[in-house]
Amino acid sequence: MNMAVAPHRNNLKASIVVREKLDFKLDLHIPRYWYGNDAFMTRFWGGVFATFPEGERYFISSLRPFRDQVINSNLQQEMKDFMCQEGQHGLVHTEFNQILQEQGMPIDKLIHYQHRMFNFLLGCFSAKYNLAITAACEHITALMMECFFTKKDTMAHVDYRVRAMLAWHSIEEVEHKAVAFDVMNVVNVSYLTRVSAMLFLVFFFTIDSLRMTNYFLKADGFSFLQRMKLILGGISKLFGQDGMLAPMGKSFLKYFRRDFHPWQQPTLAHYQVWLDVYEQTGDPIAAGEAFHQAGK
Ligand SMILES: [Fe+2]
Ligand SMILES: [Fe+2]
Numbered sequence: 001m002n003m004a005v006a007p008h009r010n011n012l013k014a015s016i017v018v019r020e021k022l023d024f025k026l027d028l029h030i031p032r033y034w035y036g037n038d039a040f041m042t043r044f045w046g047g048v049f050a051t052f053p054e055g056e057r058y059f060i061s062s063l064r065p066f067r068d069q070v071i072n073s074n075l076q077q078e079m080k081d082f083m084c085q086e087g088q089h090g091l092v093h094t095e096f097n098q099i100l101q102e103q104g105m106p107i108d109k110l111i112h113y114q115h116r117m118f119n120f121l122l123g124c125f126s127a128k129y130n131l132a133i134t135a136a137c138e139h140i141t142a143l144m145m146e147c148f149f150t151k152k153d154t155m156a157h158v159d160y161r162v163r164a165m166l167a168w169h170s171i172e173e174v175e176h177k178a179v180a181f182d183v184m185n186v187v188n189v190s191y192l193t194r195v196s197a198m199l200f201l202v203f204f205f206t207i208d209s210l211r212m213t214n215y216f217l218k219a220d221g222f223s224f225l226q227r228m229k230l231i232l233g234g235i236s237k238l239f240g241q242d243g244m245l246a247p248m249g250k251s252f253l254k255y256f257r258r259d260f261h262p263w264q265q266p267t268l269a270h271y272q273v274w275l276d277v278y279e280q281t282g283d284p285i286a287a288g289e290a291f292h293q294a295g296k
Contacts, residue, residue: 016081016175020088022284024165026095032103036157039217040234046100047212050107052093054114056086059137059180061122062130066183075182082179085172092165106219110212128189132197135180135189139255139262140201142177143248145170146268152295154244164288171274171291178262195256210235270294 035041060083070076101107122130148155149170155163184194210231217227238245254260273294278287 018084034159043216053090056090058118062134136198136201164285167288
């Protein structure tokens with residue numbers, strides 16, 4: 001099957017725009033427990049976000065081998081824009097990582113580990129499998145970002161600068177969510193490869209995120225028992241029936257349908273709010289605030 005261009009795009013305004021040098025005022029005024037003083041949520045998401053710079057370099061590396069196989073000029077341009085957006089995400093999350101490091105988190109060690117892990121994936125798996133892992137990551141990231149901002153309550157107690165950084169990252173993840181998937185279709189990655197990469201990712205992501213949470217909580221000085229209590233309580237906050245990530249369950253499962261395409265998933269209703277406020281003010285913090293306030 002050769003589907004070079006997104007066939008189900010339901011919002012033509014969600015085109016990929018590369019935005020550079022956005023200032024989120026990320027400095028040491030960010031509180032230590034920036035997720036509403038919640039140690040588990042701060043360290044869980046801090047661990048996930050700490051992966052982004054290396055992860056986003058991996059996404060770029062996994063698309064690069066296929067540049068010459070894509071002949072559709074729209075998709076070629078989208079691949080370039082995808083790489084530029086992910087590059088910018090990496091830069092801003094590196095700034096955020098530096099703050100976590102200065103607040104006592106062992107970021108350097110973590111990045112060293114991630115660097116080796118992503119190189120291992122690139123070296124040991126085929127180019128198509130790495131592309132399928134990237135497409136799976138893009139689906140998960142886009143759904144996760146939607147979970148952050150669909151309901152106002154979810155991010156209500158997060159520091160406003162971190163929230164603005166995530167709002168920008170979220171809208172750009174929505175804009176480029178189909179690029180890796182479209183490349184996967186052009187180079188004929190099989191259905192089996194696509195779904196096995198997703199299963200591999202979910203298993204690995206869950207285990208590794210909780211491992212990093214434990215690592216960060218340990219650096220905070222929590223004892224083993226305190227950490228286990230925080231992690232067990234945190235798992236239900238995330239994955240329980242009313243958990244933060246529960247709304248993404250149905251959309252996640254759609255990835256396993258043979259005829260799935262990322263643009264079948266509707267774009268966040270208030271996506272345009274971020275664009276409008278950013279265009280009017282040039283201020284990504286004001287845009288992030290308006291975007292958050294526009295949630296349900
Ligand atoms: Fe990203
Ligand atoms: Fe992405």
